[in-house]
Amino acid sequence: MATLLGKRKRQVKDSTPTERINDGESSSSSEIDAQEVFRRHFEAQFKPLPVVQKIVEAEESNDEDSETESEWSGISEVEEKSIEVIEHTDAESRMAAMSKEELKIFMSSKPPKSTPSVSVIRDKSGATVDDEDGSESANLKKDLALQRLLAESHLLESASNPTTMGKNRHKATDLRLQALGSKGSIFKQEKMPIAHRKGIISKQNEKESTRRREAKENGIILERAKMKEKRSSEGRKDRGVGNPNVGKFSGGTLKLSKKDINDIEGPRRDSGGGRGGRGGGRGRVKRGR
C-alpha cells in the first residue's frame, strides 16, 4: 500500500501523463540497454545465453509499457540516477571471532592473564603448534620430543619406510613401551613350531659366533658375551609354600631323580668337608650324615 501512495503523490506532483509515458519508454529502453550490456559481458565470460529466455524478457518489457506499470519504472529510474548505494563488505563486517581457546580463557570466571600467551599457530589438522614459548610446560614438551627423536630416529633410516607412519609408528610404540618397562617386545612371536624356533635360535647363535670369531681374528675387542640365563633356576622358584624344595612329591613319597641327587651331593671332590653345590643356603638336606 505504501508504494501505491507514493505513486499517487508522484502523479500529482510530477508531470502530465504524456511526459510520464515518455519517461517510461526511455527508462525501459535504457533498462534494455543495460541488460544488453550485462548479457554481453556475461556471454564474454561464460557461454552464450539461450535465446528463448531473452525473447520472453523482451515481451515482458513490452507488456510493461501499459500505463500502470510504466509509472513504476519511472520512479525507479529517478532513484537509480539520484541515489548511489555503496556497500562495504570487507573485514569490518566480519563477526568478531576469537579462537576457541582464547574465548574460553577470556570468558572463564578467572581474570584473564594480563600478558596472555602469544597467538597460537595452527597446522593443517587444527592442532596447535607452539613456537617460541618459554614456559616451563612448553620446555618440557620440547624436551620430550627431542628425547623421542634421539631414541627413535634410527627407525627413519630404513630405505623402505623413511616416515614416522606405518610400520615405523608401531616400532616406535614398541620402543616407548619397552622404555616404560614392558616385559617384552610386542613384535616377539610367542607361538611357533619348535623346529622353526630352533632354527631361529641356532641362526642367531651362529651369527653371533661368526661375529665374535671375526672380531677376534681382526683383533677387535667386543663387548663381553652375555651369560645365558638358566631356565632351570626359574623353574625351581615356582614351588608352592610348604612343598619340598627338591624332587617330586607324589603318593606320600618324595621322589628324587638322579639329577636332584647329583645336585645335592655336588661335584665329587677328593678333599672332604666341602659343601654340596645345591642347598648351600637352605640346608634342608644334609650331606653324608
Next chain:
Amino acid sequence: MSTPNIEFLRFTTHKAFTHRLVLSTLTGRPVHISQIRSSSPTNPGLAPHEISFLRLLDSITNGSSFQISYTGTTLTYIPGLITGNVGGASDVVKCVLPETNRRGISWFLLPLCVLAPFSKAPVNVRFEGEGVITSATDTGDISVDTMRTAILPLYEQFGILGAKMELRVLQRSCAGPGGKGGGGVVELRFGAQVRLPKTLHMNRSPGRVKRIRGVAYSTGVSASNNARMIHAARGVLNALVADIHVAAQYDQAPLVSSGDKSNPSGKKRTGVGFGLSLIAESSAAGVIYSADVAAPSEGGVTPEDLGKKAAWQLLECIQQGGCITRIGCGTVLMLMAMGSEDVGRLRLGRDVVGTEDVITLGRDLKKFGGSSWGMRDCEDDETGDIIVSVKGIGVGNVGRKIA
C-alpha cells in the same frame, strides 16, 4: 560496649563511602560519618546499597560494630578483624541485595576485593537477591565483565595471584525498571591472601595499545543486539587496532518473584537489557584501559549507538593516558598505601589525578595515617602525565602476622 574515649576519625557526607570504610577496616581506625544526605528532604540517611555494604562488611569481619542514627544520617563504625569466611557452615557468605538497590555489583566488588587480600581466610561471597545488577549502570558503575577483565588483573602486580581469584557470573542481569534492582547472581572467590602486598612501580611509558578485547552482553533481549554492538564498535576501532575480538554473551532474563501478595509464588522477568564492555591492552605489562556502556533501563537506544559510544569511551580512556585508568586507580592506590613500606610510583593521566575520587582518596589516606603522596610531572615525554609516589604504611595482613 565501646570504651568512652575512642578516637573517631570524622567524615561528612556519603561520598567515598566504601573507600572510607575499607580504609577504616584495614587500618583499624574507627570512623564517624555524619551528614549523610542530611539535606535531602525525601531520602535522608543511608541508601539501601550502603546498608547492604555495611551488612557485607559485618559478615566478613569479626568484632566490628556499627551504630546508625535514627534518621540514618550518622554512622559510627568500629572495625574488627577481616576474617573472610572462616569456620562458616557453608563456604560462601551470602549477601542479599534488596530490590531497591540502584548500584551495580561492582560498587560492592571493588572495595571487597581491596579487603580480600588482607583477610585471614579466603573471602567467598555470593551476591544474590533482587538487587544484583551485573551490567554497567547509569550511576557510573562498571559491569562485572570489566571488573573481571580490567580490575582483577591489576592485583597480580602486587603479588596477589590471579589463579586463586574467581568471579563467577551465575546469572546476568541488567538494571530493572527505573534503574532499580536486577536479579543476577555473582560469586566472588578470592583465595589469594598475602602477608603484605608488594608495592608497584608503573612509572614507565604506558606503551601502545596492541589489542582490544571485550564482552557484549544481551540479557533477555535479542542476541542480535550483540552482533550489532560489536559491529558498530569495530566500525570505530578497526581503523586503529587490528587485533580486536569481542565475545558475545546472551542470557535469559532473571526470574524474580513478582511481588504480588495474592500470588506469592508468581515470578516475573526483570533486568532486561544489553551492554558492551571493552578493554584495551597495552604493550606495557599490566596496562589495561576499559570502557563500559549499557542500555539505560528505560530503553530507547539502538545497539549501534551503544557500540559506538563504548568505542569512543574507550578512546577517551586511552587518551587520558597513564598506566592505570580512573576506575582502577582507587584500588591500586589503596593497595600501594596499605602495602610494604616502600615507595611505589605510579604514572597517572592528568585527568585521572584531577578527579574528585582520587583527590578525596589522597586526603582520606593522609587522615588515616598514611604519608602524603608525592606528585611530579612526567618529564619523559609530552603527555603531561603525573607520577604519583605512594609510600606504604605496611599494614599488611593481621591474620597472617605469624607465618
